[in-house]
Amino acid sequence: MSKAFTRESEDLPEVPAFPRRPSPLPPGAKNYFTPDGAERLRGELARLAEEERPRLAAMPADSDTKRQLQSLDQKIAHLTQSLESAVVVSRSAAPEDRVRFGATVTVREQSGEEARYRIVGVDEADIDRGWISWVSPIAKALLNARLGERVAFKFPSGEAVLEVLCITYE
Numbered sequence: 001m002s003k004a005f006t007r008e009s010e011d012l013p014e015v016p017a018f019p020r021r022p023s024p025l026p027p028g029a030k031n032y033f034t035p036d037g038a039e040r041l042r043g044e045l046a047r048l049a050e051e052e053r054p055r056l057a058a059m060p061a062d063s064d065t066k067r068q069l070q071s072l073d074q075k076i077a078h079l080t081q082s083l084e085s086a087v088v089v090s091r092s093a094a095p096e097d098r099v100r101f102g103a104t105v106t107v108r109e110q111s112g113e114e115a116r117y118r119i120v121g122v123d124e125a126d127i128d129r130g131w132i133s134w135v136s137p138i139a140k141a142l143l144n145a146r147l148g149e150r151v152a153f154k155f156p157s158g159e160a161v162l163e164v165l166c167i168t169y170e
Contacts, residue, residue, distance in 0.1 A: 029135065031085040031087060032086075033087065033088050034121065034124060035089075038083070038088045041079060041086075042083060045079040048072060053069070053073070056068055056072060082123050089101050097146055097167070098146050099143055099146075099164065100144075100169075102119065102120070102169055103119055104169070104170065105142055106164075107142070107163060107165060108162070114165065116130050117130050117132050117142065119132060119133075119139045120134065121134065138153055142162070145164050147165075147167055149163070149164050150163045151164070
């Protein structure tokens with residue numbers, strides 16, 4: 001067999017290519033951020049670029065370090081892209097009686113159980129903190145609702161009615 005048809009170990013890539021993260025935004029949607037969310041993202045980007053990347057780059061260049069560096073570079077690129085496309089939404093000084101982007105909303109379900117959600121940008125969402133993306137189904141149901149209003153929402157377990165108990169802004 002000709003050597004042209006055999007693979008040498010140096011022909012193989014040392015680091016697998018990671019797929020690019022698809023944007024969680026619907027096509028054509030703006031990349032909204034709360035002011036504090038944009039600031040947190042800027043801080044995270046600075047930490048990764050100024051501390052983590054130089055630390056990893058100084059380590060011996062084995063395959064594990066290369067993978068970590070590639071993953072870190074992709075995260076830095078994603079954060080940079082998110083911040084470049086960010087539209088920071090400042091809250092108006094007037095008190096709001098409607099649910100808007102950036103609001104923290106307390107709702108009561110039909111069972112009497114209360115839940116609290118903060119409507120934030122897609123890159124700020126953190127379900128453990130009750131921060132939901134403005135494009136999520138529950139946020140879409142709550143946006144523009146008034147204090148005391150009841151809104152229908154379809155949970156995976158079935159449809160429910162949520163009563164808006166409190167709307168606050170940070």
